[in-house]
Amino acid sequence: MHALLEVKDVTKSYFENGKEFKVLDLVRFDLAERDFVCVVGPSGCGKSTLLRIIVGLDKPTSGAVLFEGEPIRADNPQVAMVFQSFALFPWLTVQQNVEIGLEAKGTPPEERHRIARKFIDAVGLTGFEDAFPRELSGGMKQRVGIARALAIEPLLLCMDEPFSSLDPLTAQNLRDEILQLWANPDLPPKAVLMVTHAIEEAVYLADRVIVLSSRPGRMIAELEIDLPRPRNRKEPEFYGWVDEIYSLIV
Amino acid sequence: MRATVRGLRRWFRYVAGVLILAGIVAAIAAPQATLNALQLPLLALFSTSRMVVAYLLSLVFAIAYGHTAATNKRAAVVLLPLLDVLQSIPILGFFPAALVFFVATFHGHPIGIELAVVFLIFTSMSWNMAFGVYESLTTIPQDLEAAAASFGLTGWLRFRHLAFPAAIPKLVYNSILSWTNGWFFLVASEIFTAGGTEFQRPGLGAFIAIAGRNGDTASIAIGIGVLAAVVLALDIFLWRPLGAYSERFRMETVTGREIPRVPSPYERFRWLPRLPGVRHWILTRLQPIAAGYHRLSLRFERAYSGHPKVIKDVRRIDLALFIVVFVLVVSTGLIGLVQMFLRPLPPAAALLPSAALLSFSRLLLAYGIALAWTIPVAAFLGESERASRYLTPVLELFASLPATALLPVIIGFALVVTTSFGSAAQLAAILIALFSMQWYLLFNLIAGVRSIPDDLKEAARSFGLRGRTYWRRLLLPAITPSLLTGSITAWGAGWNALIVSEYIQYANRPFEVPGLGSLLNHAVFDPVPDSEMLLLTILAMIVVVLAMNKLLWRPLYRRASHRFRLEV
Amino acid sequence: MSNSGEGVGRTGGVTDFHPIAKVSVGQILGLVEAIDEVGGLADVATISQEVDMDLDRLGPILGAAEFLGLVTVEDGDVRITDLSRKLLHANVRERKAIVRDIIDDVPVFHLITDMARKAGRPLSRQEILEALSARVGSHQAEDLFKALVYWGRYVELVRYDSQSELLTLRTPSK
Numbered sequence: 001m002h003a004l005l006e007v008k009d010v011t012k013s014y015f016e017n018g019k020e021f022k023v024l025d026l027v028r029f030d031l032a033e034r035d036f037v038c039v040v041g042p043s044g045c046g047k048s049t050l051l052r053i054i055v056g057l058d059k060p061t062s063g064a065v066l067f068e069g070e071p072i073r074a075d076n077p078q079v080a081m082v083f084q085s086f087a088l089f090p091w092l093t094v095q096q097n098v099e100i101g102l103e104a105k106g107t108p109p110e111e112r113h114r115i116a117r118k119f120i121d122a123v124g125l126t127g128f129e130d131a132f133p134r135e136l137s138g139g140m141k142q143r144v145g146i147a148r149a150l151a152i153e154p155l156l157l158c159m160d161e162p163f164s165s166l167d168p169l170t171a172q173n174l175r176d177e178i179l180q181l182w183a184n185p186d187l188p189p190k191a192v193l194m195v196t197h198a199i200e201e202a203v204y205l206a207d208r209v210i211v212l213s214s215r216p217g218r219m220i221a222e223l224e225i226d227l228p229r230p231r232n233r234k235e236p237e238f239y240g241w242v243d244e245i246y247s248l249i250v
Numbered sequence: 251m252r253a254t255v256r257g258l259r260r261w262f263r264y265v266a267g268v269l270i271l272a273g274i275v276a277a278i279a280a281p282q283a284t285l286n287a288l289q290l291p292l293l294a295l296f297s298t299s300r301m302v303v304a305y306l307l308s309l310v311f312a313i314a315y316g317h318t319a320a321t322n323k324r325a326a327v328v329l330l331p332l333l334d335v336l337q338s339i340p341i342l343g344f345f346p347a348a349l350v351f352f353v354a355t356f357h358g359h360p361i362g363i364e365l366a367v368v369f370l371i372f373t374s375m376s377w378n379m380a381f382g383v384y385e386s387l388t389t390i391p392q393d394l395e396a397a398a399a400s401f402g403l404t405g406w407l408r409f410r411h412l413a414f415p416a417a418i419p420k421l422v423y424n425s426i427l428s429w430t431n432g433w434f435f436l437v438a439s440e441i442f443t444a445g446g447t448e449f450q451r452p453g454l455g456a457f458i459a460i461a462g463r464n465g466d467t468a469s470i471a472i473g474i475g476v477l478a479a480v481v482l483a484l485d486i487f488l489w490r491p492l493g494a495y496s497e498r499f500r501m502e503t504v505t506g507r508e509i510p511r512v513p514s515p516y517e518r519f520r521w522l523p524r525l526p527g528v529r530h531w532i533l534t535r536l537q538p539i540a541a542g543y544h545r546l547s548l549r550f551e552r553a554y555s556g557h558p559k560v561i562k563d564v565r566r567i568d569l570a571l572f573i574v575v576f577v578l579v580v581s582t583g584l585i586g587l588v589q590m591f592l593r594p595l596p597p598a599a600a601l602l603p604s605a606a607l608l609s610f611s612r613l614l615l616a617y618g619i620a621l622a623w624t625i626p627v628a629a630f631l632g633e634s635e636r637a638s639r640y641l642t643p644v645l646e647l648f649a650s651l652p653a654t655a656l657l658p659v660i661i662g663f664a665l666v667v668t669t670s671f672g673s674a675a676q677l678a679a680i681l682i683a684l685f686s687m688q689w690y691l692l693f694n695l696i697a698g699v700r701s702i703p704d705d706l707k708e709a710a711r712s713f714g715l716r717g718r719t720y721w722r723r724l725l726l727p728a729i730t731p732s733l734l735t736g737s738i739t740a741w742g743a744g745w746n747a748l749i750v751s752e753y754i755q756y757a758n759r760p761f762e763v764p765g766l767g768s769l770l771n772h773a774v775f776d777p778v779p780d781s782e783m784l785l786l787t788i789l790a791m792i793v794v795v796l797a798m799n800k801l802l803w804r805p806l807y808r809r810a811s812h813r814f815r816l817e818v
Numbered sequence: 819m820s821n822s823g824e825g826v827g828r829t830g831g832v833t834d835f836h837p838i839a840k841v842s843v844g845q846i847l848g849l850v851e852a853i854d855e856v857g858g859l860a861d862v863a864t865i866s867q868e869v870d871m872d873l874d875r876l877g878p879i880l881g882a883a884e885f886l887g888l889v890t891v892e893d894g895d896v897r898i899t900d901l902s903r904k905l906l907h908a909n910v911r912e913r914k915a916i917v918r919d920i921i922d923d924v925p926v927f928h929l930i931t932d933m934a935r936k937a938g939r940p941l942s943r944q945e946i947l948e949a950l951s952a953r954v955g956s957h958q959a960e961d962l963f964k965a966l967v968y969w970g971r972y973v974e975l976v977r978y979d980s981q982s983e984l985l986t987l988r989t990p991s992k
Contacts, residue, residue: 168848170845
């Protein structure tokens with residue numbers, strides 16, 4: 001059985017003035033269904049670039065990314081992305097934003113509305129369907145981003161530092177809700193790949209943490225976090241993990 | 251809705267009152283003129299429809315051109331410099347093309363002249379709109395582009411949901427500018443003489459120009475009044491609501507803070523977006539077509555992606571064809587130019603450098619005068635909320651009057667004030683340049699003053715900064731970027747205005763001053779048009795404008811926006 | 819911070835909506851979760867350190883949580899209530915229902931819903947602002963209006979169209 005996602009020795013370099021700037025170096029890992037994986041590393045270690053390559057928005061200089069055994073395409077409908085800056089269309093309502101992926105797929109309007117409403121409800125935004133992004137708080141905007149990603153019912157949800165623009169309380173609240181959504185077998189996605197620079201967040205959320213070094217991003221470690229959920233940040237095992245990852249990076 | 255109507259009624263009371271008063275005065279003073287004037291509504295309709303047609307053409311052009319330049323890197327290499335050049339060609343430079351093409355093709359039939367006029371107005375409207383579209387599309391936040399790509403928005407859907415909405419704010423803003431430009435040239439182009447023949451189309455511009463020729467002041471006044479009313483009506487019923495509507499499409503900053511909006515006294519005129527019925531009707535008609543197109547393009551995409559080699563070959567052929575055509579066009583143009591230069595230059599060509607210098611110094615003088623009054627006024631209006639509420643509508647009314655319509659008035663004034671025809675012509679040329687330049691400066695400066703954050707002003711005040719130090723340390727540096735933006739546009743308008751300001755027909759005699767504009771006029775309109783001089787003068791103008799842009803404005807702007815940026 | 823241990827401080831006048839005016843549901847829930855994580859009781863300074871937010875930002879959120887009856891504050895100590903425990907274990911829909919019951923009783927919310935019901939047609943933003951200004955002054959009315967729309971939408975009792983600026987009542991989806 002193929003893993004859902006296979007990242008095979010991905011390397012990414014930029015060439016400027018004849019010099020090579022390596023951003024990622026031989027990153028290799030797999031993702032299976034029901035995985036929740038976080039990629040952590042210091043700023044500038046290329047983790048956002050890695051995510052973009054996985055989603056298909058960018059091409060690796062060498063190496064490959066396989067999704068269900070096939071090379072990924074740019075608008076792979078099985079993978080959806082959530083952005084740090086929310087990336088909502090300011091001129092569309094919440095409902096229209098959530099429907100956008102479905103519209104691109106050519107889903108008929110009735111069906112679109114139904115699916116969108118379902119996921120707007122799942123993220124707790126019922127009542128705000130007609131609101132515009134500028135009327136929403138940061139946390140709500142990210143919920144729209146999540147609903148939009150889920151609406152195309154992807155197998156893999158990719159998140160690029162989704163909570164770093166939010167205040168700590170809202171971020172924590174949203175983290176728990178993401179876990180709830182992921183744990184719900186009736187809802188997509190099957191797997192989540194998240195990139196973050198907040199190590200506590202990674203330990204709180206993930207089954208596996210992949211640690212990248214600073215530029216060029218090289219895999220330092222792949223750790224399995226076997227703490228039961230819900231995890232408590234006060235527990236010694238928890239911050240034991242956090243300390244270990246910190247020491248790996250520094 | 252009620253508030254809207256109330257606001258409208260108040261404005262209309264003002265305007266109607268003024269117009270009626272003027273009408274009564276004119277009717278008493280000049281009954282013959284009033285009879286003439288009764289045809290004005292029809293003439294207004296003609297002029298406005300020409301503007302609308304030209305505008306729609308410009309809109310389509312701007313979107314197509316800007317979108318291509320923004321999405322196709324290869325094409326942008328050619329398209330952007332080309333647009334730069336096109337923008338610096340004086341409108342009059344297009345006249346010969348218009349004449350030859352339209353008028354000659356239709357053998358002097360009115361339809362040819364109409365097309366020529368529309369074409370000329372188009373050239374005065376489209377370039378800045380195309381730039382606006384290009385700028386909007388290239389400043390879309392990266393994440394939004396990535397989101398659109400990752401959710402599969404391509405082709406029509408990408409245009410409809412990403413590119414077009416992103417371009418709307420700048421499009422609306424530039425449309426307003428374009429219309430101002432357009433009115434300016436409409437008035438000048440509805441009646442012109444070429445190769446000894448006079449071409450004329452019925453419209454407000456022709457009406458005012460003929461009245462000016464005959465020295466019929468009453469008709470001039472009425473004509474200008476009607477023009478002002480039309481411009482004002484468009485402003486109230488179209489541009490203000492559109493401007494308010496386009497707010498919805500502005501991008502927020504990443505931190506989620508909303509861009510502070512300059513409060514506009516017309517914000518209540520938002521009834522245009524409240525025509526959901528009309529919008530819905532239009533959309534429901536467009537939707538099936540667009541959806542069908544989208545399905546078709548999806549099918550094409552899928553078919554193409556199955557044959558990558560064919561696509562590559564097609565692309566190579568396409569590139570080859572493009573290069574061939576491009577090389578042909580450029581080489582024929584270059585050969586023609588070289589041939590022209592190899593021939594002995596026309597004697598008039600010797601006048602070019604001095605003409606350029608004279609025109610430049612006239613513009614410089616006008617620019618200086620404009621600065622002298624706009625900076626203090628902008629400072630005053632930017633600081634005092636109340637003054638700006640009352641004065642801004644008045645100023646905007648004046649600003650929307652094309653200076654060409656005021657030509658007869660300006661000449662008349664100049665004649666009164668000066669002793670000789672020569673100096674009257676000089677004064678008139680400077681005044682017209684002034685009138686075309688000052689509004690761009692003023693409104694940019696006002697926006698600049700308003701955008702100074704309040705806490706900076708408070709800090710300055712708390713440290714006791716006042717008078718000259720306040721100006722030197724806070725006000726002037728803070729408004730420098732806006733000053734530069736305004737100056738660039740103002741000078742562009744000034745160069746364009748040269749054409750009408752250096753050679754004027756009034757009361758059956760020409761008022762002329764030496765300069766690039768009058769050289770151009772002669773080259774086009776003399777009984778024996780001189781195409782070589784025309785080309786040379788246009789070249790000279792392009793060179794000067796481009797030189798100023800590249801060597802003066804751009805570097806200044808870069809330095810200023812770096813040093814005087816308001817965010818810390 | 820008030821000292822009411824019994825229920826919710828809803829005995830005040832129209833201004834009592836103010837505590838939740840600028841706070842979002844996510845923030846309140848996040849606060850409750852944070853206190854729950856340290857055992858359900860903590861002093862304000864500790865909370866501030868835990869969530870890495872200074873008192874300026876934390877204050878309104880604490881006030882809102884107290885207003886909704888989710889925490890009690892006594893002598894600088896914050897304790898979560900049974901209601902908040904119920905909230906923490908509820909799913910998204912149930913949370914809304916709980917908050918809805920609380921909001922529904924707030925006088926100023928009532929004021930607007932009664933106004934809408936009596937008028938029998940959508941209310942314009944202007945009308946509501948005028949009604950609110952009469953009670954709290956025009957400066958606060960704007961904030962209050964935004965809060966009403968936000969919470970009203972959240973508990974699905976209100977629909978608001980920001981283009982036409984019209985507010986209508988609705989029944990929550992089941």
